[in-house]
Amino acid sequence: MAVIVDIVSFLDILEREVADYRVPVVDLIGIQTSDPFRILIATILSARTKDEVTAVASERLFARAPDAPALRSLAEKEIRDLIYPVGFYKSKAAHLKKTAEILVVRHENRVPCTRGGLLELPGVGRKTANLVLAVAFDIPAICVDTHVHRIMNIWGYVETKTPLETEMALNEKLPLPYWNKVNSLLVAFGQGTCRPVSPHCDNCVLGETCPRIGVTPRKVKKVKK
Numbered sequence: 001m002a003v004i005v006d007i008v009s010f011l012d013i014l015e016r017e018v019a020d021y022r023v024p025v026v027d028l029i030g031i032q033t034s035d036p037f038r039i040l041i042a043t044i045l046s047a048r049t050k051d052e053v054t055a056v057a058s059e060r061l062f063a064r065a066p067d068a069p070a071l072r073s074l075a076e077k078e079i080r081d082l083i084y085p086v087g088f089y090k091s092k093a094a095h096l097k098k099t100a101e102i103l104v105v106r107h108e109n110r111v112p113c114t115r116g117g118l119l120e121l122p123g124v125g126r127k128t129a130n131l132v133l134a135v136a137f138d139i140p141a142i143c144v145d146t147h148v149h150r151i152m153n154i155w156g157y158v159e160t161k162t163p164l165e166t167e168m169a170l171n172e173k174l175p176l177p178y179w180n181k182v183n184s185l186l187v188a189f190g191q192g193t194c195r196p197v198s199p200h201c202d203n204c205v206l207g208e209t210c211p212r213i214g215v216t217p218r219k220v221k222k223v224k225k
């Protein structure tokens with residue numbers, strides 16, 4: 001049975017905590033541009049890729065292809081060179097080329113603002129679709145990054161095996177005002193404090209109340225006096 005934690009209090013504490021952390025790259029692009037095209041493309045690039053790498057690759061690509069028609073006009077090889085070394089850059093280049101084609105031909109150069117429309121784009125799964133809905137269109141959608149799935153289970157707020165199960169469980173119980181921001185909060189927190197390996201429980205704002213289910217915290221060396 002899921003543990004009872006005060007999720008509103010946890011997320012409110014984290015919102016204050018991560019205000020000084022590095023903003024996840026897709027949220028940053030959302031804040032800087034509000035451009036659904038750039039948010040979609042950066043989200044595709046960010047899969048299995050560090051934020052620093054995604055940021056540089058996105059900037060290089062957008063300098064040559066600021067919109068769908070420009071991206072469509074690039075050869076797949078050019079796209080590949082521009083986005084290297086993001087993870088799976090070869091298949092992502094192929095997906096981006098096809099995505100640009102679909103946006104131009106079927107959507108009048110625009111990014112669709114429905115989950116169904118987004119899921120028809122190559123390389124776009126639920127995580128990407130939900131993030132684009134939330135960040136680009138401010139439509140309530142819960143994006144479940146690996147950090148969200150992991151930390152929600154550490155807290156015992158959900159008891160799930162896969163990100164999809166976590167999304168479904170959160171759809172049932174997470175209060176609506178937190179849907180669009182939970183991913184950004186927990187990605188920043190998961191990269192900074194509650195890391196996948198050796199989380200910094202000794203220096204965590206939730207240290208007193210977190211159930212720490214299945215967690216092995218980092219070891220902190222005691223300083224001899």
Ligand code: SF4
Pocket residue numbers: 154193194195199200201202204205206207210211212215217
């Ligand atoms: S106490 Fe540890 S496990 Fe719990 S949220 Fe903080 S860092 Fe993560």
